[in-house]
Amino acid sequence: QVQLVESGGGFVQAGGSLRLSCAASGRTFSRYVVAWFRQAPGKEREFIAGISSYGGNTNYAASVKGRFTISRDNAKNTVYLQMNSLKPEDTAVYYCAVDPWMEYPRTESAGYDYWGQGTQVTVSS
Numbered sequence: 001q002v003q004l005v006e007s008g009g010g011f012v013q014a015g016g017s018l019r020l021s022c023a024a025s026g027r028t029f030s031r032y033v034v035a036w037f038r039q040a041p042g043k044e045r046e047f048i049a050g051i052s053s054y055g056g057n058t059n060y061a062a063s064v065k066g067r068f069t070i071s072r073d074n075a076k077n078t079v080y081l082q083m084n085s086l087k088p089e090d091t092a093v094y095y096c097a098v099d100p101w102m103e104y105p106r107t108e109s110a111g112y113d114y115w116g117q118g119t120q121v122t123v124s125s
Contacts, residue, residue, distance in 0.1 A: 001025075001026065001114075002024055002025060002026045002028075002029060002032070002098050002100075002113075002114040003024065003025040003026070003114070004022055004023070004024050004025075004096050004097070004098065004114055004115065004116035005022070005023045005024075005116055005117070006020060006021065006022050006094065006095065006096050006116040006117065006118060006119040007020070007021050007023070007119060008020040008021050008119060009094060009119030009120045009121045010120075010121065010122070011122045011124065012086055012121075012122070012123055012124070013123070013124050014086060014087055014088055014123055014124065014125050015085060015086065016086050016123070017082070017083060017084045017085075017086065018083045018086065018121060019080055019081070019082050019083070020036070020080065020081040020083065020094055020096075020119060020121075021078055021079075021080055022034065022036070022078060022079040022080070022081075022096030022116060023076075023077060023078050024077045024078070024079075024098070025077070026077070029074065029077045029098075030053060030054065030074035030077075031053050031100075032053055032098045032099065032100050033050060033051070033052055033053060033098070033099040033100075033102055033103065033104065033105045033106075034050065034051055034070075034072060034079045034096060034097070034098055034099075034105075035047060035048070035049065035050035035051070035059075035070075035096070035097050035099065035105050035106075035112065036048040036049050036050070036070060036079075036081045036094060036095070036096055036097075037094070037095045037096075037097060037109055037112075038090075038092035038093065038094045038095070038121075039092055039093050039095070039118075040089075040091060040092040040093075043092075045095070045109050046061065047061055047107035047108075047109065048060070048061050048064055048068065048081070048094070049061065049064065049068055049069075049070040049081060049105075050070065050099075050104075050105020050106070050107075051070045051071070051072050051079060051105060052103060052104055052105060053103065054074070055071065055072050055074075057104055057105070058070055058105070059104070059105045059106075059107070061107070063089075064083075064090075067083065067084050067085045067086075068081060068082065068083050068084070069081070069082040069084075070082075079096060081094070081096075083121070086121075086123045087123060088123045088124065088125045089123075090121060090123050091121060091122050091123050092120075092121060093118040093119065093120050093121075094118060094119050094120075094121055095115055095116055095117075095118045095119075096115075096116045097109070097112035097114060097115045097116070098112060098113065098114040098115075099111050099112045099113065100113055100114075101113075
């Protein structure tokens with residue numbers, strides 16, 4: 001069982017930055033793929049970024065590549081999402097999720113068994 005808690009969301013102007021954190025419980029966290037998803041009002045949840053168990057592989061959605069960076073600190077059981085050059089279209093609730101089955105971060109949300117409660121990110125124009 002893995003419990004996830006996101007933090008770091010907030011309100012920022014376009015062009016600004018935020019860093020989200022996903023803190024996990026569980027001794028086996030370091031073995032798992034972790035990803036960030038987001039969901040805007042009226043839209044489906046979408047994959048943003050993912051990182052393999054020991055950080056050797058990352059995967060990004062085209063919409064955030066070059067602006068967002070995912071990283072992890074397994075000693076702290078935490079995964080981060082550094083978000084730079086934020087745009088109003090980045091406004092959404094951001095969720096972290098754990099996939100205990102795969103070695104490479106996949107983009108389909110159905111494969112992720114554990115989810116956090118989400119943190120709101122609002123970017124004003």
